[in-house]
Amino acid sequence: MKKLVVFLFATFLAFQSAGCADKEQNSDTVKVTYWEKWSGFEADAMQAVIDLFNSRKFRNKDGKMIRVEMSTVSEIDRRLLTAVAGGNPPDVAGVWTWIVTTYAEKGALLPIDDHLREAAITEDRYIPVFWEICRYKGKMWGLPSTPASVALHWNKRLFREAGLDPNTPPLSIQEFDEMAEKLTLIKLPGQDKAISFYELKTRTNYKNLLGQGMIIQMGFLPSEPGWWPWSWGYWFGGKLWDGKEKVTADGPGNVKAYEWIRSYSEKYGVENIKRFSSSFGAFASPQNAFLSSKVAMVREGVWMYNFIDKYATGMDWAAAPFPSDGGKLKDVTYAEADILVIPRGARHPGEAFKFISFVNTQEAMELLCEGQRKFTPLKNVSEDFYARHKNPYIRVFRALAESPNAFITPKMVIWQEYLRELNFAYEMTRDLKAEPKKILSDVNKTMQKRLERELEMSKRSGEKR
């Protein structure tokens, strides 16, 4: 009996392995697995590109057909990490920008320079900032899929109601702040009609009145939507590090930006703002601060159109470059992109690159970016693309990305920690807990120490590798 069980089990295993080997060897198709972080219409747009790729029946060097299969994966950074560590990653992953630096540094990605050379894909095909996002330590670690930039979005109806020209955006932070005051409405106790903060501050006891009243609309809130509080310094000429070994969180531009953030809390009151902010709903909902017309101006990405279209149909809005301090810097923007990378341990890197390079053809990229309603990172764009595009301000976002003042997420290995420190500094500033100079100096000290330790460790690990 025992012998029979052992024999059956061994036979089963033999058939299994023979079956697998047979499948691998005889199949005419190479399956490229692709992990996508988006779901919904964004994933649908990528699926359309994959369908197009599969329909073209591309073949690899051995003459086998390449077929891409997409899976939507949430929390891709953590899952990809586990998959790479476990030696079972996908062939291609669509990741966030910051992952490129961290994962490349830790050896979790394959550089694609040789593939790029072979396919004759060069830097001059791209808007510089998006090529730069994919480069780290002199090597290329991926290519962009869909790009993004951020701009000022404003509610034209609220502008009209405040007596402002709805077609003229502010050109400097100072002008912007004055507009924000006119757009901020306070309801005083016992009064039916709300008055603007601009008008309220002309009264002698306005601070008392503000304390008794209730904010019902704000022109602007630096914390709305609160995604990049670390980045305000760039609109004031600041930078977060020198690109090498020095953290520059307490540079003059950053201090000025944090003083500007502080001015909003001083002006409107910490508690008043918090109470008002509590009434906002989730970002992707009609209760969003901007979509529900509670906040008149926001700094948002190219994707905002999609949410306006879905949750605030008919909203009269516009987009333009977010103004800089004194209007000195033109077209400052934060540029982002989704990046296609090949993880270390991918089974079919050559085929994976074939797919990545296909996505980066003008035809596929325009299909993808039109579906996701973004602009393309490629220099060549067809007029049809703009003609078909639903976002009426798509050219504004594209022009911003092309600006020399477009900046990207700092390519630091310790970025996640730095980000948390800066968010903490932001909260301390917003809540008037300490002076910006002091807060940022503390951040600088902490992060400089961390950066030095990480550089030392990564140097030692590099030597070992």
Added chain:
Amino acid sequence: MTKEEKREFIKGILFTSPWLIGFSIFVIYPVVASFCYSFCYYSVIQPPRFIGLLNYKDLLTDPIFWKSLWNTFYFVIFMIPLGFVASLSLAMLLNTKVRGMAFYRMIFFVPSLVPMVAGSILWMWIFNGEYGLLNNFLIKMGIPNPPNWLMDVNFAKPAIIIMSLWGLGQTIVIYLAGLQDVPVALIEAADLDGANWFDKLWNITIPMISPVIYFNVIMAIIGGFQIFSQAYIMTGGGPQRSTTFYALYLYQTAFEDLRMGYASAMAWILFVVILILTMLVQRISKESVYYHGG
């Protein structure tokens, strides 16, 4: 060991081997590995590199480490007595003979069945400063400016403590089981002696359920030091790190910063802290826990 005993021993090992293998792979190996990694620079993707006590040394000068430790102690210090009073009181109420008691018991137990993520989102609405249920209630009670719970440094931790009290259902059930085991004869004897409610509670009920209290306190200490989900979902550790609990910071260090060695060192410090506290409670329990026939 006789031949028969040996055979029995081997049989026993064989029967328990699935558990033994699982325990070794999923518990013993990770525990030993994390101890080794705590002396390494390790990012998961690259092989670990031995750095001696550097992680432990860095932890001593890490302000977030101390802040998270303080936040966790704060939570445990308030949560344990509050949890004890609340769960024992409710268990005593649920131990009375009232019509529809099964329904009341169910009501108090149901919240502990709600998944933590769903519960946390529900409580985010309850704590909302502008239209939250709690603040509406407080305003109706005559408190004109109730706190903006999750956005206020002074109220974010208390808010999470309040929320945690909501999930005491299982502790209540354990107390209830203990209360039902208190000998009725002792209560009746005390009644005959003219003891009042407090005398009976202090001199009979609490000593008789002291093993249950001891068990629940140990579990509360362990659970309290591992608080994570509520802060991760509701506050992300803010405002101003007031809800950055130890486990949350450990998670951020390990899975966001990829500093697995540093996180392993944190985990071992947490283990030592819990071990010391458990031993302390055990020492106290030797004098104050009464075991029937023990």
